[in-house]
Amino acid sequence: MAFMQAVLPVWVFAEMVIIQILLSRLVFKQSLLKTVIVSFCAGLCVLVFQEYLYFHSAGASLALIDAAGYGLLHLMTYAALAYCYMHFINLGETARRIRLVRELHESPGGLSLEQILKCYNAGVILENRLGRLLNNRQIVLKGGRYYLQGRFMIFAARSVLALKEFLLGRGSEFDLPKDQDRS
Amino acid sequence: MAVFVYTLVLLLAAFCVHVCVWKIRLPRNHSKTLMFIFLSVLAIGILGAFVWGKIWIGMEGFGEYFQIIAAYVAVMLAYIVTYSGIEVDSPSLVMVLDVDRAGPEGLTQECFIRDMNNERLVLPRINDLLKGGLAELDNGLYRLTPKGKAVARLFCFYRWLLGKKHKGG
Known part of the structure; x- marks a missing residue:
């Protein structure tokens, strides 16, 4: 197995990250989820095409069952890396610990518990989360009540x-x- | 196909060891223990492949080893980041479950607010920062440790890279 073929899923993942950053800055400025989905699909297309090219050029030297095995392994690696990346950018956007770390970073002299709770508290968390759930159409608000949608x-x-x-x-x-x- | 199946077997073995350890006793640091279990199984698996790989799996060179390690580590990391969502309550998931439990009558905002307070949502995460060595408490003031500052810089840089201005959280 050629080295470039072995590192293909990692290489395609790196391309996916670049596409996601460009989409986030230039196209879908408000929706991280859309940038992740579109960049993942773009990477997937590249991966499938590259796999096809490689196994087509390998010809009879590679059995179909082995080609399928390598294809599945690459797909699994790429999907798992993409999932980790999605989790990483989601942490920066939604995780409470990361938000608290960023609040403390903005105040090098330190913050008391009261100061922390003044800028980041249960009310802010609830408002942010409700906003995201409503925006992503996971829940819907009708007559002052929330209902499940997605x-x-x-x-x-x-x-x-x-x-x-x-x-x-x-x-x-x-x-x-x-x-x-x-x- | 043998390389793919071998990777799946290693992952399954690591998951079984993890479940057994968790059923015997919950470890103090879940993520570190998970990492240790998965990496130990990988080390044994790679050693096994090195010794018997050519006969059993048809291992031919560095490419196959690299693919097993890359796939295994990627799935291991994906499981560990998912596990962090199992370890602590995600407010969004709790909210969705609350709306689901309310059924066709729906849920009022007051019901959300009743259960979601600072004691439940913020204070445990501040304690996590102290426990994880990301922050320290000195004279009633919370300050970041060098590790916390590194984490903060990483996420601030990445949010800048993505062009995010809203504070999130």
């Missing part, structure tokens, strides 16, 4: 809840684990 977020939320219960034995970080609860 199915993806509820699927994600239920999956995370199921994993939490399976791995940690509790549904929330504020719940006691089941064994401690019983005692």
Whole structure:
């Protein structure tokens, strides 16, 4: 296997990052999600095309089953790297810890708890999150009440809840684990 | 195909070890323990491939090893970043679950506000900064440590790169 073919998913991922940055600065200035989806699809097209070219040129020296194996491995690597990248830019946008770190960074002399809560508190978090959920049409506001709209977020939320219960034995970080609860 | 299957087997083995360890006892630092488990399994797997790879998997050269390591590390990192969302409650997911539980009657904003307070949303994350060595508390003031400053610079730079002006969070 040629070295360039081996590093293909990493190379395509680097291209995806550049496309995403350009899209975010020049085209979709308001929606990070759109930039990630479009750049991921662009990278995917490049990856599939490059795979096709490589295996076409390899001809009979590479069995179809091996070609499929390498293709799947590259796809898995690229998708996982893209997912990590999406998570990274999402952290910068939505994570509470990162927002707190940035608030402290802007005040080199330090901030008291009261000062922190003045600029970043539950009200701000709620407003930001509600805004994003409404903008992304995950929930909808009708007559002063919120209703579920998109199915993806509820699927994600239920999956995370199921994993939490399976791995940690509790549904929330504020719940006691089941064994401690019983005692 | 053998290289792809071998990578999947290694990932599955690491996940099984992780579940077993978690069922016996929850570790103090989840992410570090996860990283240790996954990297240990990878090291054993690569050693195994080096010794028996040519016969079992048809390993021929550096390219195959690189592909196994790249795919494995990418999926490992993807799992670890997902796990961080399992470890702590994401307010957005909690809100979606609350709306889901409310059913066809919907949920009022007052219900959101009732459960989402500073004690639940902000204070645990400030404590995480202290525990993670990103910030320190000195005379009632929270200040970033050098590690915290590095994290802040990284995210500030990336937000500038993406042209983001809104504070987020």
